[in-house]
Amino acid sequence: MFPLTCNAIGDIVTLASLVFDIIRALNETRGSVLEYRVLAGELNAMHTMLTAVDRVVRDTADETLRYEILKEVDRCGQDVQNALARIIKFSALGHAGTPVHSPRIKLARQWYKLEWRFLQRGAFQAVRAEMQTATQRLTALLVISNADGAARFRMSLSAQFRALAERDAAQFRAIARMTEMLSEVKDAARHDLDRDFVNELFMSAPSDVDRKTVAVAVLCVAVCAGHMSDHTVQTALLLVAICILLRPGERKGNALVRDVLYTERNAVTLFDALGRRFVLPIELCRSYELLHATLTSLFSRTNGRWFVETHAYDIMDLQTATVASPNNWSTVVRIGAKIEMPNVREQEQSRDVM
Structure with missing residues (x-):
């Protein structure tokens, strides 16, 4: 028997912890094998995500933001490649152990488990922490890139809507001008028609009848048409009489026809x-x-x-x-x-x- 002191109890606890770690490292379901597979899966997923980010971010319009994102992606990719190169020797842990393996392979597999647990586990925990930090930085940059893309899309959409609105306004103004011009042409044609009618009516009168006599005759006809329910004819006759009275005095006469000049072109x-x-x-x-x-x-x-x-x-x-x-x-x-x-x-x- 040996005396139990505090140091002895501490050594016993340390030894027990070591034995527990060895047992846990050798466990297929909760030991080094599971930790290796989880880390390898995280690194492969990180590599796939970096490839996709590199492909997507190259379309970013902001040169400075694209440069920063690509630089961060390249740095993370180098870290992932280095980490994968360091754990390549433990690739045997990625496959399940079978009873058909030789004792030598089984012994090497157990040694990889212990080496992972006691030599590499801490280092790869630090690698995982760095990867998480890099992932957070990439996430922040991607959020900024998406916000920048959304802002640019909104500006482009607003510019397109503005251009469409200006085009529609220009078309509406052109249609309004054309409608106004058409109305003016119709009014002018109607005015010319009325004036031609008055001219024909006045010129068809005998030579010894002046415009006052013609106006009086038109007014008499208008008075006779006063009993009609529709006053359109009466109003038109009154307007004709007014136009006749407002016309300047004209004299009918015979005009000589001007001489026609014949040249080689028209003769x-x-x-x-x-x-x-x-x-x-x-x-x-x-x-x-x-x-x-x-x-x-x-x-x-x-x-x-x-x-x-x-x-x-x-x-x-x-x-x-x-x-x-x-x-x-x-x-x-x-x-x-x-x-x-x-x-x-x-x-x-x-x-x-x-």
Whole structure:
């Protein structure tokens, strides 16, 4: 027997705790195996989350915020990779032990359990704490990024609504202007129609009747129509009478028609056999007979009038060299055309020589 002192009791408690830790480390359901699997699962989940965050955050519009998030993601990814590299030797703990394993494998598995419990457990607890802190930082940055995205989306949506409202307002203003212009056109057309009616009524009166007489006649008709229930006709007649009385005095007279200036553009240009140039109205050249009568009048005072009177001449288009005939007369002799009398027919010249 040895005496029990305080130190002895402390040693016994320490030894008992050590034995308890060894037993717990070797336990498959509550020991090192479970802790390893939990930590490995957390690291793999962290790696997956970092990959997703890196892919999503690259679309952030804020350059500074995106740089900070990507830097934090890269740092956390390096920590996860380092932690996974450190626990790779304990990968055997991720698989369940079976009775078919050799004693050597079973002994190595038990040694991994003890090494995890007494050498690596504390270090990986610190790693887990750092991962939790990094996760909190990433969460805060992601919240800021989401808030920034929401604010930008709200601004973009407001800008789109503002643009749509401005476009609709512009369209409404354009429609209002078009409606106003249409109303003005209708009013002007109605006013012109009324004025034309008054002008026609006034101008159709005999020459010895003045506007006062016409107005009195219209007023008499309006008085006779006073017994009608609908006063539209009476009102219209009164307005007509007022318009007639307000018209200034006009005199009917005959006006001379202004002279029409004929040029090569609105007439037919003729170069006769004597080399003269005539600009003839198309009314004098509508047919061969009309042109022949015109040429007879033009050559009536010349010595060579015989070939015109005997129809011993041709009419030819200067541009196409087409000789005019009754069949193609309208296509050769037309407004703006240039025609000529190229020569007198040979038989007539021969007869003249003889």
